[in-house]
Each structure stands twice: as structure tokens, then as C-alpha cells.
Amino acid sequence: MELSLKISRAKNRKPHKNWKDRIFDISVYGIAILMMVLIIYPLWFIIIASFSNPADVANGNVWLWPKEWKLDGYIELMKQEQIWRGYLNTIIYTIVGTLIALAVNIPAGYALSRKDLFGRKWLSIIFIIPMFIGGGLVPTYLVVKDFGLLDTFWVMVLPFSVSCYNIIVARTFFNNSIPEGLWEAAQVDGCGTIRYFFTMILPLSKAILAVIGLWTAVGIWNSWFNALIYISNENLQPLQLILRRILISNQSLLGTASGDLAAELRRLSEMMKYAAIVISTVPIMCLYPFLQKYFNQGVMIGSLKE
Structure with a gap:
């Protein structure tokens, strides 16, 4: 019984990653997040700019949310x-x-x-x-x-x-x-x-x-x-x-x-x-x-x- 428990725990145990693997994972996730932001943000900016005052957009005051909503x-x-x-x-x-x-x-x-x-x-x-x-x-x-x-x-x-x-x-x-x-x-x-x-x-x-x-x-x-x-x-x-x-x-x-x-x-x-x-x-x-x-x-x- 104890042997079977040890075997099951060994199977479920995640392999230990060294520092090189961790750096690689962080780099991959970082690049993926950066690419996602570069793709999504222009689309989001067009949406919020359509509800914003053009003067705020031209002056760079609109980044993530409209300063004032306008329809x-x-x-x-x-x-x-x-x-x-x-x-x-x-x-x-x-x-x-x-x-x-x-x-x-x-x-x-x-x-x-x-x-x-x-x-x-x-x-x-x-x-x-x-x-x-x-x-x-x-x-x-x-x-x-x-x-x-x-x-x-x-x-x-x-x-x-x-x-x-x-x-x-x-x-x-x-x-x-x-x-x-x-x-x-x-x-x-x-x-x-x-x-x-x-x-x-x-x-x-x-x-x-x-x-x-x-x-x-x-x-x-x-x-x-x-x-x-x-x-x-x-x-x-x-x-x-x-x-x-x-x-x-x-x-x-x-x-x-x-x-x-x-x-x-x-x-x-x-x-x-x-x-x-x-x-x-x-x-x-x-x-x-x-x-x-x-x-x-x-x-x-x-x-x-x-």
C-alpha cells in the first residue's frame, strides 16, 4: 500500500526546473504577453478614441480610458x-x-x-x-x-x-x-x-x-x-x-x-x-x-x- 502511494506521488510530482528553464519560460511568456499587448492595444485605443474628445487624443491624454465620454x-x-x-x-x-x-x-x-x-x-x-x-x-x-x-x-x-x-x-x-x-x-x-x-x-x-x-x-x-x-x-x-x-x-x-x-x-x-x-x-x-x-x-x- 505504501509503495503504491509513493509511486502515485512520484508520478504526480512535477519535475524540478533549473534556473535556465525558468529563465526560458519567463522569456517566452514575456514575449507572448508583449505581442498580445502590441496587437490588442491599437484596437482598444481606436475604441476609446471614438468615445473621447479629439483634443485629449491629440494631446496624448487618452491612454487606457476616455477622460470624458462623448457619443x-x-x-x-x-x-x-x-x-x-x-x-x-x-x-x-x-x-x-x-x-x-x-x-x-x-x-x-x-x-x-x-x-x-x-x-x-x-x-x-x-x-x-x-x-x-x-x-x-x-x-x-x-x-x-x-x-x-x-x-x-x-x-x-x-x-x-x-x-x-x-x-x-x-x-x-x-x-x-x-x-x-x-x-x-x-x-x-x-x-x-x-x-x-x-x-x-x-x-x-x-x-x-x-x-x-x-x-x-x-x-x-x-x-x-x-x-x-x-x-x-x-x-x-x-x-x-x-x-x-x-x-x-x-x-x-x-x-x-x-x-x-x-x-x-x-x-x-x-x-x-x-x-x-x-x-x-x-x-x-x-x-x-x-x-x-x-x-x-x-x-x-x-x-x-x-
């Missing part, structure tokens, strides 16, 4: 009716665009992963070339115009739904995660290619679906340049472009004002700038905690070679 920036932004329309447009663009991107890129990546695909090597090269060589803005604009997509809802979700990088990442995932024997077993049971893809491949591909979906959603949510080039109808413009236009118009008003009016406009402009950053980033940031593990896995997937 003027958010109130002025909420008065803009186009903000809500832009929010709705961006949400619709993000949802529809992500679904279309998944419907296009995932099957393409799976097809390229099949070793029995005719011309697989050359097709892979065709997908890789656009990752390094683009057609340019003017030819792309002409193509979009010829297809009649200018100033339409679909210009934000269709022309740029194909991502060669996402296709290559999906191909790498299927090559390294789906065993070839699974297809052979499915064939024995009389399963065809399409049924095999939908009933067996997709349920086993939740990680890559989440990764590519997250990448696409973030890209569409933050996109404003495509809307600037291809959309002139204000009712179709996304949130990012509307916020940009509001901030630019405020800067224009500053140039025409003077005295106390100019000071007030400058104060509101600064507060609206920080509030716009918070409004446009908080929704997509709330999505990250739920898909973080898949996002990290996707980064590792993209680093693997076939």
Missing part, C-alpha cells in the same frame, strides 16, 4: 441614412458573395486534387498563372461592362468570386486530408462522383469550408475599391464606400469653414473617423472567435506542398 461621433454617423443602407448592402454582398465563392472554389479545388483528372498538371498551371499576372484595371473594367454588370448587384459578387489562391489551398487540403481509399470504397458501393462529393467530401471538409468562407467574407466586407470603380448608384454602394464618402465630405466642409464652426467641424470629423472604424470592423471581428481554429488551420494548409 457625438456615433450620433452624427447614425444621422446619415445611407449608413443603414450601406450596412444592409454589405451584409447581403458578404453572404451572397461568400456562398458563390464557396460554390465555385471548393469544387474546383477538389477537381484539381483528383489524380485521374485529364490535363490536371496543365490546368493547375493555368490556375497558378493569374496569381502572379493580372489583366489590369482597364481590361477588367471593359469585360465587366461588356457583360452588363456595371451598376448592378452582381458586380460585387460574381466577377471576382474565383480566387486562384483559394482553389490551390482547397486542392492542397483535399490532397492531404482525404484518403484515396475513400473514393475506391465509395465506388465499390456504387457511389458516383457527384454523390461522393456532396455526401462524403463536403462533410469531411468543414475546416476548409470555414477557412475559405472566412477569407472571402472578410475580403468582401472590407472591399470598397471595386464599388468605387463599378458602382455609381448610391443605393447599391457598400458600407465602406459610404463611410469613405462621408469622411471626405467632412474634410471638404472644413476647408470652407472658419472660426468656431471650423473647430467644431474638425472635432466632429475626428470623432466620426474613429467611430466609422469601430462600426465597420466590429461585426466582422465578432465572427473571428467562432472560426479562429479553422483560420489557423487554413494558414497551415496553405503552407503545405503537394
